[in-house]
Each structure stands twice: as structure tokens, then as C-alpha cells.
Amino acid sequence: MSTSSSRNPLELVDRYLQAVRFWLPKTGRQEDLLAELGEDLRSQIEDKESELGHALGQDDISEILKRCGAPMLVASRLGPRRHLIGPTLFPVYEFVLKMVLLWILVPVFIFIVGPATLASTNGDWGKTVLVTIGNLWSGAFVAAGIITLVFAILERTHAIADMACTWDPSSLPPLQKPERKTSFVHTMCELAFNVFGLVWLLLVPNHPFLILGPAAAFLKLGTIWHTFYVPVVLLTVAVIVRLAVTLARSQWTAFPLWSQLLQTAASLILVHYMIQAAGYTVHGDWHPFVTIADGLSRSEQYVRFTKIAAIVNVALLISLVCTWVGLCIGGAVQLWELLKHIRKNRSVSQQPASVQLR
């Protein structure tokens, strides 16, 4: 403090200009701008001195410089307006970024990288999730960096702006159909189907013929069936309640979306545990879904029954895996629909009343 106060107070102006120079773009105008700013500051000091009748001290000059603004701020105002991606290109950039990150990168990691990692970690789910999230994170950074770089180059070369000048109105996409409320007939059919399904589920324990058909003569339901029977019944009841509420409260436009998403999530968890449970063997035998009925171990056709049971078990396991993948895709689509609905509602609520009335 003492060293700077002993210097010429005007030196502070030069130090200030030096700091502004650091932040100004190195163009031919840099020196010109600095000279003009310096001249303005010196004129201010001169004016103040003649008003006070004595030379200004360091504190007075500091006050003038403070009023002028921080060097970085002043340089940003004096310099040309610059941006990495300008307002013309930014909506396209945002769209591409969303498409690549949400609709390409995330599904690739969930459906390809995740399962591949799971295989390489010998089924360790915790490690798989951590490794996949880590890879997704770094992948997202790299993808975002590359997209930003490409758009920064396009901004510099004005490539998109030039393309935009040659647009053709006939190339505009067709009008989108207005969003329809959930169809009454569709929901009714879904409700009827689920009620029928619930009745069927409740009858199956006492009438295995309903699920196994003629094979009920030599096959019986396996351990998984008993373990997951109650959760499956409860889930079906929940679906029926959801559909009934959707029918009764058709004005709740968001309800079908988030309740369906919850239903998908619950089904996904259930199917996941069923697949996991199907991996276990009991006393060296693998009969998770169906097993050979009691009292047939000495039957002449025992070997044939064993083969049929194995085929049914493998077929059911493949069906469950396919269901799991389908639920993942369905869940992603439902999540997207829900986010779209929320965003649309938010934008409508933020619009002035005059626009909403249109």
C-alpha cells in the first residue's frame, strides 16, 4: 500500500489501461480504443482537479476508475460483440445437443454399453452401473465438446446462415395434429383387458390348465411363479385403478402420463427381479418357471417331459428379457412425453393471457 501511494497517482490510470488492454481482443482497433479511453479518463481527472483546485490523489483517481468499471467489464463493452455460437445458430445447436445426448448417447449406453459392461463384470450390477455412468459422463462431455466445436466453426464460416437464406417454404414440415385427450374407447378396452387378466390370474393357482394348457398333465408351475404371484396381482390391480381414475378424471391431462410411467417403472423392477431369480438353480436343476409334475419321475416319458419343461423355461426367460427391453424403451418414450407435457404447460402458463386465448 505504501509503495503504491508513493508513486505518481496518474500511474494508476496507465495500470488500469494495461489491464483493459489484456482483455481487449488483439485487433487493429485495440490501441485506438485504449488511447480514447485513456484520454477520457485524463479529461475526467483534469475536470475534477479544476473543480477542486488541487491535484487529485490516488484515492480520488481510484474513485474515477471504479466508476468507469472493472477492466474486464470495460473491455467487454468496448470490444466487438463476440460469441462462440450466436443467437441464429443457438436453437439448432441446442436441438442437436439434445438429440445426440438424450436420444443417441443415453440409449446406446443403456442398451449396448451397459449390457456389455455387465457381461465383462460377470453380472456385478453395482460395478456395472458405476462404470456405465462414468463412461456416459465422459462420453457426454466429449460429444458436447465436439458438437460445440463444430457449431463454433459453422458460426465462424456463416455456413448455416447462408443455407438459411436459400430456404424454400415448400420444404416446411406438415402441420402437426393437435394433441388429443386419451381416447375413451382405448382406455375402456385397456381396462376390460386388465380386469379379464386379473380374473385369469386369480384362477390360475387352482386351475393351472389356464396357463399350461394340456401340458398341465405333466408340468406344474415353478418357484418363481409362487414368489412373484402376489406382486404381479397387486400390479394388475394398480393398473386397473389407474385406468379407472383416467376414465373418471379425463380433465387430469398429466395423470395418465406420470401414472403410466410409474407403472412401467414398477413392471421393470418386477421383471428385473424375475430374470435375476430365474438365474438360480435348485439342487442342480434349472426349472424356474415350470417343473415336472409330482409323481412322474418314474414315468417312461420322463425324459421327454424334461425336454419340454426346459424348452418352456428357456422360452419364458427369453420373453421376459424381451419384455424388459420393451419396458425400457416404453419408459424412455413415456418419460419424454411427460417432460414434453410439463414443458408445454409451463410455456402456456408463462404466456400472456392474450396469447393463451388464441
Added chain:
Amino acid sequence: MSYGSQARTEVFENLKLELRRGCLTLAVLTQLRTERYGYTLRKALSDDGLEIDEGTLYPLLRRLESQGLLVSQWREEDKRNKRFYRLSPVGEHILEQLLGEWQRINTSLSKILQEA
């Protein structure tokens, strides 16, 4: 300050800035019918109630000069180099047109405000 009043202040400041932008250009061009350098121009505007900071004025002067409305030259005055600006012949012509437009807008606005 609550979020609502902060948002209202922000909206007001943005609208004020928009309103000032065009007026500042007109004021600067009018003041530069007489030759001035940056600081005296700022002072003249401030004396008439239109404060303008360095970061706004100098880029504006550069832009107007690049559009051919102003001419400038560095000259020594009081043992210091100063950049003097004045209207170019093109600038004088444009200023006349702008003042005509300003009068027209002003008349319309007065009429609208009286009716309201």
C-alpha cells in the same frame, strides 16, 4: 427485494435500455453537428440529462463512423492527443431523416397518450 419485484425491475431496466438505445443515437448525432471529442460529448449529453458511460459511447461512435455517419481525426489539443468527431455529409442527411421520423413518432405517441 422479493423475486417478483426483482423480476419487475429487470423487465423495466431492459425496456428502458431498449427505449434509450435509439434515442442515444439520435442525441449523439445531433450533438456532433458541432465537432467534439469523446469526453466533451459525454459531458454535453450528461449536462442535458442523458448520462452515457464510456463503454456505451465509444463503441457507438465506432459503429456510426463505420456506417459513414461520422468522421473523426486525432488532433493535439492542450498538449494531448484527442479524437474529434463530427457529422459527415451523409450523417447530416440521415440525421434530418431521423429527426423527421422522431417528430412523427412523437406526435403519434402524444396522440395515443392523450386518447388513453
